[in-house]
Amino acid sequence: MASVTLRGIRKRYGGTVDVINGIDMEVRDGEFMVFVGPSGCGKSTMMRMIAGLEDISEGELRIGNRIANDLPPPHRGVAMVFQSYALYPHMTVAENMGFSLKMAGLSKNQIREQVGRAAEILQITHLLDRTPKALSGGQRQRVAIGRAIVRKPEVFLFDEPLSNLDAGLRVQMRVELTKLHKELGSTMIYVTHDQTEAMTMGDRIAVFNRGIVEQVGAPMELYQHPVNSFVAQFLGSPRMNLLPATIGRRGNEHILQVPGLGELPVSVPGSLDVSRCAQIGIRPESIEVVPAGEAGWVARIDFVERLGDTTLLYARLPDVSQPLCIKLAVACVPWGSGDAISLRAVRGALHLFDSTGACIGIL
Numbered sequence: 438m439a440s441v442t443l444r445g446i447r448k449r450y451g452g453t454v455d456v457i458n459g460i461d462m463e464v465r466d467g468e469f470m471v472f473v474g475p476s477g478c479g480k481s482t483m484m485r486m487i488a489g490l491e492d493i494s495e496g497e498l499r500i501g502n503r504i505a506n507d508l509p510p511p512h513r514g515v516a517m518v519f520q521s522y523a524l525y526p527h528m529t530v531a532e533n534m535g536f537s538l539k540m541a542g543l544s545k546n547q548i549r550e551q552v553g554r555a556a557e558i559l560q561i562t563h564l565l566d567r568t569p570k571a572l573s574g575g576q577r578q579r580v581a582i583g584r585a586i587v588r589k590p591e592v593f594l595f596d597e598p599l600s601n602l603d604a605g606l607r608v609q610m611r612v613e614l615t616k617l618h619k620e621l622g623s624t625m626i627y628v629t630h631d632q633t634e635a636m637t638m639g640d641r642i643a644v645f646n647r648g649i650v651e652q653v654g655a656p657m658e659l660y661q662h663p664v665n666s667f668v669a670q671f672l673g674s675p676r677m678n679l680l681p682a683t684i685g686r687r688g689n690e691h692i693l694q695v696p697g698l699g700e701l702p703v704s705v706p707g708s709l710d711v712s713r714c715a716q717i718g719i720r721p722e723s724i725e726v727v728p729a730g731e732a733g734w735v736a737r738i739d740f741v742e743r744l745g746d747t748t749l750l751y752a753r754l755p756d757v758s759q760p761l762c763i764k765l766a767v768a769c770v771p772w773g774s775g776d777a778i779s780l781r782a783v784r785g786a787l788h789l790f791d792s793t794g795a796c797i798g799i800l
Contacts, residue, residue: 480645724782
C-alpha cells in the first residue's frame with residue numbers, strides 16, 4: 438500500500454482557466470479518503486490527475502516515495518473504478534476480471550487463482566461464467582471492483598461508482614465497500630457529490646469547492662466544527678440553517694438579534710469577538726421547541742413533513758430566502774401549518790460566521 442501526497446497541485450486548461458487552484462493534502466497509507474463537493478468543483482479532475490489520465494499543470498504528486506507526475510498510468514500502482522462499469526460485453530465475468538492480468542503475461546493458472554480470490558472477497562464466485570448482460574447493476578459494479586482488486590494496486594480510486602444504482606442498492610454497496618476496505622487494508626480515494634456517502638464511508642473527508650479544498654478532517658469533526666459556512670451547509674441533510682444575525686451588548690448581557698425572529702440573550706465567553714458575527718448557523722436537529730412563556734424565538738409554521746421516525750417543520754422568515762427547518766425526533770407533532778411555536782437553539786450548537794463565511798466560534 439502507499440500514501441498519496443499532493444503539493445501545490447494545479448490544473449490549468451488553455452493556459453488561463455484554473456480548475457484546481459493549488460491543493461496541498463496527504464492521503465495516508467491505508468486510509469479511506471473521500472473527495473466530496475458539488476458538480477464542477479474539481480474533485481474528479483483531481484482523481485484523474487492521480488490516476489495519470491490528466492496532466493498536472495503545476496505542483497508535485499507523490500505515490501508512496503515516488504514522484505508520479507510523469508509516470509504512465511500503468512506504472513503508478515493505482516487502479517480506478519469508474520461511474521460506468523466499462524465491462525466488455527462479449528467476455529464472461531472471469532474474463533473481464535482477468536483481462537489486465539492476461540495483458541501482463543500471467544499464466545492461466547495465476548489468472549484463475551487471482552480472479553478466484555477476488556471473486557470470493559466480493560461474493561461473486563457463482564457469477565464467473567456469466568456475461569455482463571446477465572448481471573444486475575450491483576453485480577456489474579462488483580465485477581468492476583473485482584477487476585481492480587486482481588491488479589493488487591497500491592491505491593484504489595473510485596469515481597462516483599454507486600451513482601448508477603438505485604437508493605436501496607447504494608446503501609448495501611456503501612456497507613460492502615467499507616467492509617472491503619477493512620479487509621484489504623488498502624489506500625482508497627473515493628469521489629462523490631453525495632454527502633451521505635462521504636459521512637458514512639470515509640476515515641477522512643476533503644471538501645472541494647471551486648478548485649480548492651475548504652477543509653479536511655474526520656466526518657464528525659467537519660460536521661460539528663466546519664471552518665466556514667460552505668462546509669457547514671454542504672454536510673448534513675437537511676442542510677444547516679443560515680440566518681443573518683448580529684450580537685451586541687445591552688448592559689451586562691449579550692443580545693443575539695435575528696431579523697424576523699427578534700432578540701434572545703446569549704452567553705458569550707470572553708475570548709470570542711462576537712462583533713464580527715454576520716450570520717448564525719443552526720442544524721435542524723439542534724433547534725428545540727420550548728414551552729410558551731419561556732425565552733425563545735417565535736416562528737410560524739409554513740409546512741410540516743412527516744417522515745415516520747422524524748418530523749420536519751418549516752417556517753418562513755422575512756427577508757430570508759430559505760425556510761427555517763426544524764428536525765424533531767418524533768413521529769407526530771401537535772402543530773400544523775399556520776401555528777406559532779417558540780424555538781431555541783441547543784446550547785453549544787449555535788455557529789457564528791463572519792461576513793466572509795468563516796466560522797468565528799460556537800455558542
